[in-house]
Amino acid sequence: MKRTAIFVTFFLLATCSYLAEAQSTTAMKLNEILVVNEDNFVDDYGQRNGWVELFNNSPATVNIAGCYLTDDKNNPKKYMIPKGDMKTQIKPRQHVLFWADDKASRGTFHLNFELDKEKENYIGFYNTDGLTLIDEVVVPVGQKADVSYGLDLDGTGKWLTLTKVTPDTNNKTLDTNDKIENFQHNDSRGFGMTIAAMFVVFAGLMLLFLMFKLVGKIATNMSKRRALQAKGMTAAATGENLGEEEDVSGEVIAAISAALYQIENDAHDWENTILTIRNITRNYSPWSSKIHILRHLPRK
Amino acid sequence: MDNKFFSFLIDNFNTFLSYTGFENATFGHIVMLFVGLLFIFLAIKYEFEPMLLIPIGFGILIGNIPFKDAGLQLGIYEEGSVLNILYQGVRQGWYPPLIFLGIGAMTDFSALISNPKLILIGAAAQFGIFGAYIVALQLGFDPSQAGAIGIIGGADGPTAIFLSSKLAPNLMGAIAVSAYSYMALVPIIQPPFMRLLTTKKERVIRMKPPRAVSTTEKIIFPLVGLLLTCFLVPSGLPLLGMLFFGNLLKECGVTRRLAETARGPMIDIVTILLGVTVGASTQATQFLTVQSIKIFALGAFSFIIATCAGVLFVKFFNLFLKEGNKINPLIGNAGVSAVPDSARISQVEGLRYDPQNYLLMHAMGPNVAGVIGSAVAAGILLGFLG
Numbered sequence: 001m002k003r004t005a006i007f008v009t010f011f012l013l014a015t016c017s018y019l020a021e022a023q024s025t026t027a028m029k030l031n032e033i034l035v036v037n038e039d040n041f042v043d044d045y046g047q048r049n050g051w052v053e054l055f056n057n058s059p060a061t062v063n064i065a066g067c068y069l070t071d072d073k074n075n076p077k078k079y080m081i082p083k084g085d086m087k088t089q090i091k092p093r094q095h096v097l098f099w100a101d102d103k104a105s106r107g108t109f110h111l112n113f114e115l116d117k118e119k120e121n122y123i124g125f126y127n128t129d130g131l132t133l134i135d136e137v138v139v140p141v142g143q144k145a146d147v148s149y150g151l152d153l154d155g156t157g158k159w160l161t162l163t164k165v166t167p168d169t170n171n172k173t174l175d176t177n178d179k180i181e182n183f184q185h186n187d188s189r190g191f192g193m194t195i196a197a198m199f200v201v202f203a204g205l206m207l208l209f210l211m212f213k214l215v216g217k218i219a220t221n222m223s224k225r226r227a228l229q230a231k232g233m234t235a236a237a238t239g240e241n242l243g244e245e246e247d248v249s250g251e252v253i254a255a256i257s258a259a260l261y262q263i264e265n266d267a268h269d270w271e272n273t274i275l276t277i278r279n280i281t282r283n284y285s286p287w288s289s290k291i292h293i294l295r296h297l298p299r300k
Numbered sequence: 301m302d303n304k305f306f307s308f309l310i311d312n313f314n315t316f317l318s319y320t321g322f323e324n325a326t327f328g329h330i331v332m333l334f335v336g337l338l339f340i341f342l343a344i345k346y347e348f349e350p351m352l353l354i355p356i357g358f359g360i361l362i363g364n365i366p367f368k369d370a371g372l373q374l375g376i377y378e379e380g381s382v383l384n385i386l387y388q389g390v391r392q393g394w395y396p397p398l399i400f401l402g403i404g405a406m407t408d409f410s411a412l413i414s415n416p417k418l419i420l421i422g423a424a425a426q427f428g429i430f431g432a433y434i435v436a437l438q439l440g441f442d443p444s445q446a447g448a449i450g451i452i453g454g455a456d457g458p459t460a461i462f463l464s465s466k467l468a469p470n471l472m473g474a475i476a477v478s479a480y481s482y483m484a485l486v487p488i489i490q491p492p493f494m495r496l497l498t499t500k501k502e503r504v505i506r507m508k509p510p511r512a513v514s515t516t517e518k519i520i521f522p523l524v525g526l527l528l529t530c531f532l533v534p535s536g537l538p539l540l541g542m543l544f545f546g547n548l549l550k551e552c553g554v555t556r557r558l559a560e561t562a563r564g565p566m567i568d569i570v571t572i573l574l575g576v577t578v579g580a581s582t583q584a585t586q587f588l589t590v591q592s593i594k595i596f597a598l599g600a601f602s603f604i605i606a607t608c609a610g611v612l613f614v615k616f617f618n619l620f621l622k623e624g625n626k627i628n629p630l631i632g633n634a635g636v637s638a639v640p641d642s643a644r645i646s647q648v649e650g651l652r653y654d655p656q657n658y659l660l661m662h663a664m665g666p667n668v669a670g671v672i673g674s675a676v677a678a679g680i681l682l683g684f685l686g
Contacts, residue, residue, distance in 0.1 A: 179684070179685060179686075180442060180443050180444055180685065183443040183684070183685070184442070184443060187443075188437065189434060189437060189438070190430070190433050190434035190437045190443075190446065191434065193430065193433060193443070193447075193684065194427075194430035194431075194433065194434060196680075196684075197426075197429075197430055197677060197680045197681065197684070198423075198426065198427065198430060200532065200533065200676070200680050201423045201426050201673055201676050201677050201680065202420070202423045203532065204423075204528065204529050204532045204533060204676050205419045205420060205422060205423040205669060205672065205673055205676070206419075206420065206423075207528045207529075207532070208416070208419050208524070208525060208528055208529070208672070209416045209417060209419045209420060210416075211524050211528060212412075212413055212416035212419075212517075212521070212524075213416050213417075215413075215517055215520055215524075216413065216414070216416060216511075216517070219513075219514050219516065219517050220511070222514075223512075223514060250509040250510065250511070250512065251509060253512075
């Protein structure tokens with residue numbers, strides 16, 4: 001039994017660590033591609049070339065070093081993103097631009113292939129093993145100059161020809177807070193929010209109430225059954241006794257328990273029908289006792 | 301010694317003076333220093349939430365010592381200063397979930413488990429949050445600011461800080477101080493409304509003693525509580541997750557060390573850091589505004605609404621309960637959280653009208669339900685407005 005538990009724990013840990021590893025790089029998405037760059041963004045060398053934009057669609061920083069970008073399905077390892085460059089750590093919900101200028105010697109973000117406007121351009125993004133495909137897209141032939149092809153919503157959405165080119169920034173610019181505007185427009189007095197939110201609060205706590213009403217019933221029945229079993233009785237035979245037991249209040253049980261505890265531990269003096277707590281004199285002050293000034297040792 | 305040397309000394313002395321608090325003090329600073337001293341006085345003299353008011357009060361003093369803004373990295377709002385680093389726990393919302401972990405590890409949910417209908421009182425008291433939300437909208441706050449202000453009515457400092465750090469970071473200082481101040485003033489705010497809304501007959505209702513709760517039930521509670529509430533409101537996860545996790549540490553019986561650390565040294569450390577930095581964040585230049593006054597007024601309003609809603613809900617609930625199962629409406633106020641002060645007030649008020657009627661254990665039910673309820677409400681506000 002113990003071995004099985006160890007095996008299951010190990011298996012779960014292994015699965016979790018695999019999923020955690022996989023989740024980091026799979027969050028990267030191909031986001032926007034410009035094939036023909038005539039009058040658009042320039043690179044650090046003052047050159048205009050096509051580019052491929054990746055987007056980190058997760059709330060965690062992702063390191064893409066060692067991953068691959070390619071324009072050839074049959075050669076997934078065409079361009080390995082170099083390791084050892086801190087700039088390959090892409091912050092949450094941020095973008096990174098790769099220049100398709102076939103000049104990899106110019107740095108980490110310059111690919112060893114170019115985009116061709118005369119044909120379809122396949123772009124694939126592969127994981128560090130060079131086998132696992134993370135994302136791919138085929139840019140249709142006939143792309144216009146300075147018009148990019150990308151996702152209408154960053155990291156999600158549909159591939160289409162974008163109305164504006166947005167290198168290294170969001171494809172859809174959020175210049176308004178839709179949620180807040182919606183509330184301001186449709187619920188300016190706040191009654192809608194109050195009704196909806198109180199409904200959810202009540203629903204959540206009602207679920208808890210129902211669940212624990214049920215759990216309480218089951219627990220009460222089980223404890224009664226256990227008590228009967230301990231006495232060697234059956235439920236049918238002692239139906240009346242159950243009702244009597246219920247009448248004993250918690251205070252009575254506590255008082256009996258306290259009295260028994262005191263008798264067991266000899267913690268009181270016997271006087272004539274009077275129960276008293278024995279007076280214990282302490283020769284030391286608790287303020288000077290080490291036991292009160294040191295942290296107690298852990299017990300478990 | 302020539303005149304040059306003397307003028308050099310005088311210049312230096314003048315420069316030194318320009319850096320002192322005396323030179324840089326404004327009326328706002330003086331007001332805030334008095335507020336800090338008042339908090340400390342209330343905490344020591346009347347024992348109003350001393351664990352909170354002492355750190356916050358002293359934090360107000362720290363935050364309002366006037367100084368020349370010369371890039372010395374002294375102020376809490378100067379990036380890289382020691383206070384600023386400690387303040388990140390408030391700004392980024394790290395402290396509140398850690399406090400909730402400790403609260404979970406020290407809270408006994410037995411009263412709630414033995415009488416689950418008390419959970420609903422904790423839900424009703426959340427009306428305070430949304431009552432204040434409605435009024436805040438009318439006063440010109442935008443919905444996310446109104447949501448952050450409304451949460452003061454949840455009477456739960458960590459929740460208020462957590463939500464305001466997400467929805468309205470610029471109002472966080474005022475909201476946090478307001479929430480903690482009113483929590484400390486619960487013994488003054490609640491009783492008049494409890495008396496106003498109840499009859500003498502209702503105040504002496506005796507409730508059934510809670511049944512004994514098994515260990516299994518106590519272990520099931522945090523697990524089921526987490527799954528049910530967080531599936532419904534995932535945005536409440538940081539608070540509810542830590543609350544129920546802390547409670548599981550306490551109840552499972554095999555992690556005594558972790559539970560003791562969570563409810564002991566850890567919560568103490570975080571409370572100190574939270575209190576001092578929240579207090580220090582009330583720099584007069586940032587804090588003394590008309591908005592802050594509005595927030596304080598709204599905070600008082602939301603506490604009153606929450607108290608009234610809890611009491612009235614119990615009265616309404618009693619209409620459907622059989623004789624003998626009725627709930628004393630004096631425990632309705634405890635639904636606002638403010639653990640355990642509001643439950644203590646139920647006890648005190650109960651004893652005032654019937655010296656044998658001990659309501660504390662019963663009031664702890666809605667009290668801890670209020671903590672869950674306000675965390676759920678915060679999750680909803682974050683989901684809707686975040």
